[in-house]
Amino acid sequence: MSPLRNANSTSPVAEPLLSLQGISKAFGAVQALNGVSLELWAGEVLALLGDNGAGKSTLVKILAGVHSADAGVIEINGQVVSITSPADSRRYGLAIIYQDLALCENLDVVANLFLGHAQGRFLLAEEAMERKSWELLRSLSAKIPSVRTSVASLSGGQRQTVAIARSLLGDPPIFVLDEPTAALGVAQTAEVLKMVRRLSDSGHGVIMITHNLANVRAVADRAVVLRLGRNNGTFDVRKVPAEAIVAAITGAKEWTGALTPLASADIP
Ligand SMILES: Nc1ncnc2c1ncn2[C@@H]1O[C@H](COP(=O)(O)OP(=O)(O)OP(=O)(O)O)[C@@H](O)[C@H]1O
Numbered sequence: 637m638s639p640l641r642n643a644n645s646t647s648p649v650a651e652p653l654l655s656l657q658g659i660s661k662a663f664g665a666v667q668a669l670n671g672v673s674l675e676l677w678a679g680e681v682l683a684l685l686g687d688n689g690a691g692k693s694t695l696v697k698i699l700a701g702v703h704s705a706d707a708g709v710i711e712i713n714g715q716v717v718s719i720t721s722p723a724d725s726r727r728y729g730l731a732i733i734y735q736d737l738a739l740c741e742n743l744d745v746v747a748n749l750f751l752g753h754a755q756g757r758f759l760l761a762e763e764a765m766e767r768k769s770w771e772l773l774r775s776l777s778a779k780i781p782s783v784r785t786s787v788a789s790l791s792g793g794q795r796q797t798v799a800i801a802r803s804l805l806g807d808p809p810i811f812v813l814d815e816p817t818a819a820l821g822v823a824q825t826a827e828v829l830k831m832v833r834r835l836s837d838s839g840h841g842v843i844m845i846t847h848n849l850a851n852v853r854a855v856a857d858r859a860v861v862l863r864l865g866r867n868n869g870t871f872d873v874r875k876v877p878a879e880a881i882v883a884a885i886t887g888a889k890e891w892t893g894a895l896t897p898l899a900s901a902d903i904p
């Protein structure tokens with residue numbers, strides 16, 4: 637899929653859904669992020685890769701409004717935004733799904749989907765919430781036996797599904813998933829990856845953090861590598877060999893190019 641397609645726009649001038657430019661963040665003496673830039677386009681899955689401590693989660697937390705950047709610019713649909721709280725992040729159309737999914741074990745699927753929404757703008761009768769729950773799960777082709785089962789009895793993959801379905805409620809254009817398959821088995825991982833692809837196929841932009849290059853191959857269009865808090869390559873996943881991406885992650889290859897997708901010829 638071309639990253640230059642903007643599914644939500646009729647304008648001939650395509651604008652990325654999300655653009656980060658020169659994002660820096662220090663925690664005391666630790667420079668977690670140092671001038672990081674990336675773009676996310678509607679209809680693409682962007683893998684965010686990097687070794688432990690590379691700064692991936694810090695970047696996600698900046699998008700989530702948990703941390704504020706020391707420097708840099710965030711643009712959504714070409715507009716500069718200031719994300720200073722999780723409420724800001726949601727308002728700008730970002731759905732952040734953390735690895736610990738913050739679901740309530742003892743509540744059923746419907747209650748989890750509407751948790752925190754039931755009193756607000758998604759106030760619905762019980763029956764309508766149940767109908768909407770099926771609708772959300774069906775849109776992800778989710779395999780959940782009943783929306784009245786408690787989350788405690790669901791598998792890891794099914795829980796991930798509920799978390800993604802829940803974030804669909806406000807119809808956000810941008811999804812950020814921090815290691816969505818880290819705790820999952822083979823079949824469940826395949827299901828979640830299919831769901832990620834479905835999100836992008838329906839015009840959403842998805843950033844997926846993962847340490848698993850097979851997942852990147854399976855589902856991502858492009859990959860941005862961070863190393864020691866800096867950009868260390870942007871790759872067209874279908875054109876470059878996995879070794880090139882691994883080299884960028886481990887630092888075997890320091891990257892000095894422009895922040896545009898690398899052509900395969902640029903890779904050693
Ligand atoms: N709240 C914090 N206070 C102090 N240092 C922090 C904080 N959060 C992150 N760091 C530091 O910032 C750096 C980047 O951490 P971050 O969690 O973003 O890495 P990561 O790429 O997500 O790694 P992993 O793959 O292990 O999850 C690390 O050196 C980490 O110790």
Ligand SMILES: [Mg+2]
Nearest residue numbers: 689692693694
């Ligand atoms: Mg992390």
